[in-house]
Amino acid sequence: MSYLEIPLPRLVVTLGLVALAILASRWKRLDLERDLAWGALRGAVQLLAIGHVLLLLFKHERPEWVALAISGMLGVAAATSARRVEHGPSARTLFPYALLAIVLGSVVALAPVFIFVVPLHPMYEARYLVPISGMMIASAMNVVAQVFERIFAAAHAHAGEIEQLLALGATPEQALARHVRASVRAAMIPTINSLLTVGLVALPGMMTGQIVSGTAPEQAVRYQIVILYQLVAVAAVSGVLAGEFGRRLLFTPHAQLRLPKRAPASDMRA
Amino acid sequence: MPSALEARDIRVIREGRTLVDGASLVVSYGEKVAIAGPSGSGKSTFLRAMATLIPIDSGHVLLDGVDAIALPPTRFRTRIAYLPQAPPMLPGTVADNVAAGPALRGETLAPERQIELLRAVGLDEAFLTRGANELSGGERQRVALARALANEPKVLLLDEPTAALDPETALQVIELVRSMATAGRGVVMVTHIAAHAEALSGRRYVFQAGKLVAVAEGP
């Protein structure tokens, strides 16, 4: 393959960019020095580790290892989107719902593509399955986190209105409809915006990567179109499911509004 | 008189505190009940429990002798009108608000009926097109009452409906509430204003230590 390799010493040079950000933080008293340093370190370690994991996966390509890798991604994504939801239930309560919303959204987007569009041989071909699943799972994670964040905040802020609707004979679906709609819409809009601006502002990461590593631009573009459409499906399915789950968590079986107790900030002891 | 709505031995416990401690109340059709009591004594909590809007820790709410648990919540709640202390307006116009109950069931409330309801609460039809969230506190209270009446409820549960009103308007609203009872509805009104409880001229209770204590028999 024809691409420029980055030797480690040159990689270290880019640390200067992080140092620059740290200096800016100190100068303007943004109080972000620690976050920047920790983030830079952690990001690099995670990526280097993943590089090795991918190497192993590609070399041995055993279905159970690929499944394990994807399960790990799903677990981290679900835990992240269930964490620190203000006015929401505990991370422990939200986790299974987050996981289900992310899994179903990802499966809906991935299965048809890997069966009909980019047929994999074998089905667990890690070089495609892992990175593309990763993109879908990450997007689902963001959508689910946003829907949860908004829906519980809205229920908290509009409790009086929701209860008044219930008192007038509304079902929980009706009483929360306005807020579910707003939450899911808001979570889907970034994905739709990225459809509208793609190529005009920035070239998407995967396409850039493929082009840099020597894929013909017209094929890279086709891959990117597939990815974008997959992301739309992920946002829709995971978003709608998260809205549905959020609503269920907000009402008792007797159609009473049940606002979660204010969760303590350090809720991730789960 | 047949019992319309009955609260039997209601207990509500929140965060380890017993807010309502075995309160019971029976309201019959055509009957008026006033509940007084100091701030924070649990009057609103009890009324919300009677409206089945909050989970209760023990006890029963019965509508026409049938446990509310056995009824679909939407059925129970269209028979009962519940007005919270400061009723929130729904987005939209006064007309949207007045027609909200029937709209939830896919029905449209005829404009004549909307006007009739507004007149019944002392407002005129010019209000129909006004934005509900621009109204004054007293106007909201009346629109909320009209909105609740659109469901043709059998029992009214009113939480401090006169607190936001000037004395004269307050007495008008009480007169209106009395006429609801005369028309055959059961009425429960929470008010901390003794004169308003008296003006309702029904049975009177005080909420004390989580229970209802009878004060005096009305005529």
Ligand SMILES: Nc1ncnc2c1ncn2[C@@H]1O[C@H](COP(=O)(O)OP(=O)(O)OP(=O)(O)O)[C@@H](O)[C@H]1O
């Ligand atoms: N969900 C809840 N969790 C914990 N405490 C609650 C809850 N709801 C009400 N309380 C508390 O219960 C007590 C009774 O409240 P309630 O609103 O029923 O009083 P009230 O008699 O209607 O008072 P007021 O006359 O001021 O309206 C208050 O101390 C209130 O803070």
Ligand SMILES: [Mg+2]
């Ligand atoms: Mg009260």
